[in-house]
Amino acid sequence: MRLNDLLRISVRQVFRHRRRYWGVVLAIALGVAGFITVVTMGSDVKKNFNQKLDLIGGVTIIRAYFDSEQDRTARRLWFQPRTVAALQNLPGVQEASLVGFRPVGAVRHKQQHHFMAVAVDENFWSVRSFWARHGALFSREAVLHRERVCALGSSLARKIYGHDQVAGLSLEIEHDNYLVTGVVGGLADSGLADFAFVPLTTAQDRFTGQTLADRVYVRCRTWDDVAAVAEAIPKTVQAHQGADHLMVHVSWDALRHVQKVAFWLEFLVYLGVFATLTLGGVGIWVVMMAAVRSRTREIGLKKAMGAEDRDILAQFLTESLCLSLGSALLGIGLGRLLVEGTSGWIGIRPSEELFLTCLGLGLLFALAAGVGAGLYPSVQASRMEVVAATRYE
């Protein structure tokens, strides 16, 4: 039997019996589409979740600071710029931000206010995923150019101005006038709602006394990087300036909780994909067995017409392969749509190479399922005795 005839007849048979096969087609197509989407987009979706600090409770933020309270006789320490640069370069670190705290006084309409000023560098907003509730947060250029600008916590803004529509207003802090750019919103802003944020450079220039940048926020790329980065921070600091009284704070409980939830989510998704694919594979076996049984007379007839055992074997095996590969192709199309949709949604373009690898794996699975699940029914069909087959009711 020629290959083109074999393919033509097999495709025709599968198409004509499509009602019998739709469940299997659906299972394999969904399984392959799910596999492609999960593998292609999984790491990007995970990264995307890691960007949503409010979703994961800020577990990817590590706080490192010098705790001078431990030894009051020791001189106060702060982070050197080269240490921060080294921390930025640690594997798994997305960004680091240098911060200093100091109490300040401010005057508004001759009324004194005392609060804590947070002196932050240019990375601070992105590291902490803070955003402007009103107005804007001061820019990177404002930090670099040591501008007299500030952003206020919402509670502080209301305390000083009576409302939080404060963008563009001025505030005298430590005898200098500062332009209020806006009100800070975002994760944990409740904890900082009574604080004012000023550029670190400006604070170091203008505030009387030293504003020590004794705190670093390190943001990890994913929650899986947190433990390794937390372990590396003291060694890195020690290597550049000494790490006496260095404290490294990680929200371990929250991190473990997030990791556990993520693990089970991932596990369930993979389990779903695996179950669907297995269902598809078993489905092929079942429908092919049913096809062999329901087409027993056809098999006998074909053998009477001169078909050899291998012709019958090849035909059923090819039908099984057509079924599995056809379903896989449908799944690949569906997977592509899902990948496009997901990447549009999270705004990250996945690697085309990874998609092609998944496509190859999907086809490989279909090939294995087609041959593996179709072989036994095909052998059964090919070994059928002609007389028994032609008399089968």
Place this chain on the structure above:
Amino acid sequence: MNSPTPKVSGRIPLIEAVGLTKHFGADGSVIPVLRDVSLKVYPGEMVAVTGPSGSGKSTLLYILGLLLKPTSGIYRLGGDDVLGLDRTGQADCRRRRLGFVFQSCDLMENSNVFENLEFPLIYAGVSRAERQPRVVAAMERVNLGHRLYHQANLLSGGERQRVAVARALVNRPQVILADEPTGQLDRQNSHMIMDHFEEIVGNGDTAVVVVTHDPDIARRCGRICPMEDGVLHGV
């Protein structure tokens, strides 16, 4: 109307069976179905094998069609010992030298008439270009040229059996073996099928063996071989 008596002298029989026996058995019990059956059928001859149910006539037909192995005996097809062939050789023999017509008008229901007739040609390795004219010619021989692309399951019983005859013819076999070909047909259609068989043997190259229990149908054949309890008479 009887088929013409063939001129057989000096010709090699297409079918030559000598001393065929067939026993079926299980758990130590042996049931003889064919007992020392011998038969010669010549080109241009139409032979009816008649007998009651269970007499062994279908078993004989399956052995002649190489669908079943006899327990003992000799069977030559066109002078060749075909019982010694392996499964592949026998399959080759079936597709090139034999044509079958079964009682139950066996057609592939999900295929159209053309596709049903195309299968034997595919198995025989006939090129795609050559298949179309051969299918058309076979269908025209049974006066169903206009039904070429009809779905098999939409044909009437008589038409289906005529399509089965056309399919048996399409590979130009030497022998057509028909197992109760009119068993499910009315009288008119039964005689139409027999008319086609007469026409086929009329060319003098092909032989037809018809298994039937219908005396009217048997009488349309040139020779009637009654079978009883596995013994073939009138050879």
